Amino acid sequence: MVRPYAVKGRRKRPKREVEEVIEEQEVEEVNEEEENRGEVEEMEKEGEGSQDAVADEMVGLPVVARPIDDARKQKGVIFVLEKASLEVGKVGKNFQILNSDDHANYLRKQNRNPADYRPDIIHQALLAIFDSPLTKAGRLQAVYVKTEKGVLFEIKPYVRMPRTFKRFCGLMSQLLQKLSITAVGKREKLLNVIKNPVSRYLPLNSRKIGLSYSAERSVNLFDYVAAASDDINLVFVVGAMAHGMIDKENMEDFISICNYPLSAACCLNRICSALEQKWNIR
Numbered sequence: 001m002v003r004p005y006a007v008k009g010r011r012k013r014p015k016r017e018v019e020e021v022i023e024e025q026e027v028e029e030v031n032e033e034e035e036n037r038g039e040v041e042e043m044e045k046e047g048e049g050s051q052d053a054v055a056d057e058m059v060g061l062p063v064v065a066r067p068i069d070d071a072r073k074q075k076g077v078i079f080v081l082e083k084a085s086l087e088v089g090k091v092g093k094n095f096q097i098l099n100s101d102d103h104a105n106y107l108r109k110q111n112r113n114p115a116d117y118r119p120d121i122i123h124q125a126l127l128a129i130f131d132s133p134l135t136k137a138g139r140l141q142a143v144y145v146k147t148e149k150g151v152l153f154e155i156k157p158y159v160r161m162p163r164t165f166k167r168f169c170g171l172m173s174q175l176l177q178k179l180s181i182t183a184v185g186k187r188e189k190l191l192n193v194i195k196n197p198v199s200r201y202l203p204l205n206s207r208k209i210g211l212s213y214s215a216e217r218s219v220n221l222f223d224y225v226a227a228a229s230d231d232i233n234l235v236f237v238v239g240a241m242a243h244g245m246i247d248k249e250n251m252e253d254f255i256s257i258c259n260y261p262l263s264a265a266c267c268l269n270r271i272c273s274a275l276e277q278k279w280n281i282r
């Protein structure tokens with residue numbers, strides 16, 4: 001069962017319309033891949049169509065089934081994704097999340113380096129988390145994203161991320177302009193811009209573990225995670241930017257998990273796999 005979402009302040013849909021939307025989404029879920037293929041083809045035809053228009057057309061951001069009580073009582077993991085490239089710019093008449101492929105000329109005219117505008121990194125990172133068996137087993141506690149500009153937002157663990165990049169950008173553009181996105185008919189915010197610093201939302205007894213290729217301490221992640229006490233709340237901090245590294249300050253640990261520089265998504269896949277092994281998730 002899936003539910004649609006709405007941006008705060010939007011017109012409430014009549015009940016019949018909501019039912020139709022839910023029905024549409026159920027069909028959408030069954031045939032998601034085929035639908036996405038069609039969607040991509042349509043977007044290609046549209047060329048650089050407005051992300052706002054795409055977001056407006058979105059019938060809803062579904063949520064997955066929430067964990068049952070047993071899973072909620074079990075230990076979970078928190079992810080903090082730092083320095084995400086999510087900046088809204090006014091391109092023509094529309095507000096869009098800026099990216100190096102579609103907005104290179106626009107960025108150059110403003111003396112900005114297009115290579116710094118990579119929202120695809122945070123999209124892939126979030127898909128790595130939300131698609132993992134760990135999340136499906138209800139062990140994802142929270143995800144916090146901090147943008148390059150310092151905007152912090154929370155994503156609820158049961159949100160189903162838009163799979164296409166254009167839809168993702170549409171959602172992020174709406175979030176950064178309206179500051180929250182709620183499920184239709186519910187007051188709960190599925191995505192919500194919150195005040196810094198992230199430490200005020202972390203549970204007691206949290207251990208913030210920063211990841212960087214340049215960290216001095218190199219670990220075998222599977223052994224590292226297996227050795228962590230279940231009394232501690234694990235918080236993994238991973239960079240979602242193209243260049244540079246995350247801040248080492250305020251980390252209880254700062255580790256390298258591989259002899260090669262990895263993408264954020266690959267790092268997150270590894271963390272999820274290590275936790276799945278630790279918690280016997282198959």
Ligand SMILES: C[S@@+](CC[C@H](N)C(=O)[O-])C[C@H]1O[C@@H](n2cnc3c(N)ncnc32)[C@H](O)[C@@H]1O
Pocket residue numbers: 210211212213214237238239240241242243244245246255256257258259260261262263264267
């Ligand atoms: C695209 S990388 C950013 C590259 C940046 N030079 C760095 O190493 O921090 C994205 C993120 O993945 C993580 N990462 C990449 N390779 C890693 C490695 N070998 N060990 C630990 N973390 C890594 C870091 O958190 C990094 O910020």
